[in-house]
């Protein structure tokens with residue numbers, strides 16, 4: 001096993017957590033096995049009593065998955081990690097493993113749709129009270145956390161409006177209310193923001209996004225301290241079975257090897273496209289955390305090392321203009337996914353945020369002209385050309401009418 005804790009992130013992404021078999025393979029081995037055999041009955045007994053370490057069953061653990069979990073720990077600076085089949089399984093496990101009837105959850109209003117559903121619809125069914133706050137409004141966090149709570153769930157930057165939560169401040173408020181803080185860190189990736197350093201207790205990922213980053217597999221991860229992961233999360237995962245497939249773990253290990261190259265390149269392109277869009281007459285507003293016109297620009301510099309791979313912008317002509325632009329892209333594909341090598345655009349009001357309703361969308365600032373662009377790895381000039389021709393089309397078309 002490579003002890004890569006002395007190395008820097010880019011090296012850890014390539015070497016972290018490797019456990020070579022007796023064959024000395026270069027690449028991580030793919031252990032597609034559901035079960036494990038024991039040398040004898042005594043070894044089986046010792047495995048079950050916990051007196052020796054031996055794989056038992058792939059719902060509990062698997063060597064390929066262990067390599068992925070160890071590598072994720074090294075990147076995040078976390079003591080322990082458990083992976084799951086999807087990002088939503090990770091969020092669900094983190095919440096349900098920790099909470100019980102009578103508990104109270106405070107959550108950011110700007111959550112990924114299914115996370116919002118768990119907090120607003122699922123948890124109350126089990127007698128867990130929930131309260132939403134506007135993520136950028138510290139006064140609302142302070143008010144909500146002036147009463148005891150058991151868990152805070154937040155996402156920063158948020159989807160799709162890229163609003164930030166002040167991690168340090170909210171973690172302090174949460175802890176004094178008795179709550180643990182669970183951060184959905186998908187938009188920032190483990191490279192641009194490490195919530196544990198600001199006081200968060202648990203970090204969750206949809207590995208489906210940048211960690212695979214190539215649009216192939218689903219996956220999720222929960223990271224935290226060893227005690228919480230082994231005593232609180234692990235029994236829930238073992239017994240309810242949201243386990244990741246070893247095949248997907250292997251794909252994600254290979255994804256991590258290029259994570260830094262991909263994310264940093266997409267971030268550079270996203271920053272350039274944000275600047276380009278803000279100068280276009282068709283665009284009324286651009287949201288990108290590292291731009292000086294982002295309302296929380298100073299906070300972005302404090303807790304993130306780059307602005308991320310998503311740019312959100314609003315077109316002057318509302319839904320019509322948004323749809324016309326989307327339909328005019330040659331290179332940028334219409335998709336609600338994000339964090340892919342291919343640039344993807346979505347219209348949140350009619351897709352990802354359709355179900356929350358107009359009133360909730362208005363609270364989040366998601367107007368009908370808003371488009372979310374997930375920036376991939378194409379040449380920045382080609383993306384700029386595609387945006388330019390698509391934005392220009394409505395005026396040309398109208399002139400021809």
Ligand SMILES: *Cc1c(COP(=O)(O)O)cnc(C)c1O
Pocket residue numbers: 086087088089112115155159184186187205206207208209218219220
């Ligand atoms: C995609 C996503 C999820 C859910 O992950 P899945 O892998 O699709 O289950 C949760 N949170 C955020 C912020 C996401 O972008």
